[in-house]
Amino acid sequence: xxxxxxxxxxLLKHAAAAPAKDLTALSPQSEADIxxxxxxxxxxxxxxxxxxxxxxxxxxxxxxxxxxxVLGLNLTGLADSQTQTYAAESExxxxxxxxxxxxxxx
Amino acid sequence: xxxxxPDFDWQGCLERIRRGSDEDAAREMIIWLQPLVARIVRxxxxxxxxxxxxxQMILIKVFQNLHQYxxxxxxxHWVSRVAVNTCLKALRAEKSRPEWRWADLTDPxxxxxxxxxxxxxxxxAAEATGSRELVTRLLEALPPADRLVVQLLHLEERSxxxxxxxxxxxxxxxxxxxxxxxxxxxxxxxxxxxxELPWTRPMIRSLVC
Numbered sequence: 001x002x003x004x005x006x007x008x009x010x011l012l013k014h015a016a017a018a019p020a021k022d023l024t025a026l027s028p029q030s031e032a033d034i035x036x037x038x039x040x041x042x043x044x045x046x047x048x049x050x051x052x053x054x055x056x057x058x059x060x061x062x063x064x065x066x067x068x069x070v071l072g073l074n075l076t077g078l079a080d081s082q083t084q085t086y087a088a089e090s091e092x093x094x095x096x097x098x099x100x101x102x103x104x105x106x
Numbered sequence: 107x108x109x110x111x112p113d114f115d116w117q118g119c120l121e122r123i124r125r126g127s128d129e130d131a132a133r134e135m136i137i138w139l140q141p142l143v144a145r146i147v148r149x150x151x152x153x154x155x156x157x158x159x160x161x162q163m164i165l166i167k168v169f170q171n172l173h174q175y176x177x178x179x180x181x182x183h184w185v186s187r188v189a190v191n192t193c194l195k196a197l198r199a200e201k202s203r204p205e206w207r208w209a210d211l212t213d214p215x216x217x218x219x220x221x222x223x224x225x226x227x228x229x230x231a232a233e234a235t236g237s238r239e240l241v242t243r244l245l246e247a248l249p250p251a252d253r254l255v256v257q258l259l260h261l262e263e264r265s266x267x268x269x270x271x272x273x274x275x276x277x278x279x280x281x282x283x284x285x286x287x288x289x290x291x292x293x294x295x296x297x298x299x300x301x302e303l304p305w306t307r308p309m310i311r312s313l314v315c
Contacts, residue, residue: 008292011222012260014237023144024157026136026165034162035132038123038169 114138116181123172136165142182143168143189149257150193152200153246160196164189183271190254190272197250206243206294208301215240219298244291252287259284 026034116138122131140161147160168185175184211219214236221233241261245253258264258272259280269280 007219007222008288008295011218011237011241011295012256014218014222014234015241016261016263018234018238019231020145021148023141023148024161025144026140026158026161030158030162031133031136034136034165034169035129037166038132038172039127039129041170 110142110182111138120172120175120181123169132169135169139165139168139182139185142185146186146189147193149262150190150197150254152193152196153204154200155196160193164192167192187272187274194250194254194273197253200250203247203249205247206298208298211240211243211298212236215243219295222295223299244294247294248287248290251283252290255280255283256287256291 114134116135119131119135119138122128123135143161143164144157147157147164151157151160164185168188171188175181208216214232218233218236218240222237238261245256248256254273255269258269259266264272266277266280269275270277273280275283
């Protein structure tokens with residue numbers, strides 16, 4: 001920014017040259033408050049992490065149980081359908097056998 | 107950054123803090139970071155906020171989110187960004203922005219304005235302080251982001267790259283915001299000049315000198 005004919009530029013330049021004031025120092029009480037806040041958050045983070053881990057384990061266990069149930073139901077269904085097919089086939093064979101016997105009768 | 111102790115082993119201290127309950131390490135870190143945070147707070151303090159309260163709030167925020175610090179940038183950069191963003195948030199929380207009148211200015215501030223108008227250099231530290239106070243008044247009337255960019259660019263004389271890193275804005279964003287902020291400040295200065303009655307100038311000069 002050219003300061004030759006710009007009052008604002010000159011003002012900003014003068015202001016930037018102002019000596020810095022002494023910085024505020026925190027009181028021991030403030031320092032203790034920060035440490036206390038950090039400690040409570042630290043344990044909060046740990047609690048959250050543990051809670052999350054526990055939730056993860058429970059979720060995984062539930063998912064595994066559901067998978068086993070679904071697998072079990074599928075297997076049962078498969079077995080049932082196989083039994084039904086077998087019964088239908090044997091009924092058909094019985095029918096065939098009885099009609100053959102009927103035809104062979106003198 | 108020059109306020110910080112360059113010999114301080116911040117990485118070792120951070121490691122001790124992260125490991126768990128080392129309060130001494132936390133205190134050492136607070137003492138080390140304090141000048142950096144205080145300098146940022148001093149530059150961007152809202153009108154009604156207490157400096158110590160804001161420093162404390164920033165340091166609490168830093169410690170509470172220390173697990174998010176990835177280590178890709180120096181810790182001081184990360185802390186500066188947290189501090190700048192917290193100050194910006196505090197400035198945004200200010201409900202009103204004052205409009206200053208010529209009558210509100212103190213004598214050193216009026217003198218600083220005259221000096222800026224007459225293209226003469228600030229003679230001593232007291233006059234530079236008057237300029238700083240006048241600029242602070244003008245900044246208080248600006249929107250928070252404009253105020254931040256003028257403070258960083260013109261008063262702290264930081265580069266646009268540095269401001270980009272501190273605020274997360276784009277290069278063009280910083281330049282445009284700075285330009286608009288200067289336009290607003292010029293308008294406010296003109297307004298003050300208009301209010302100033304010509305016959306008051308010699309009187310003020312005689313009062314100041």
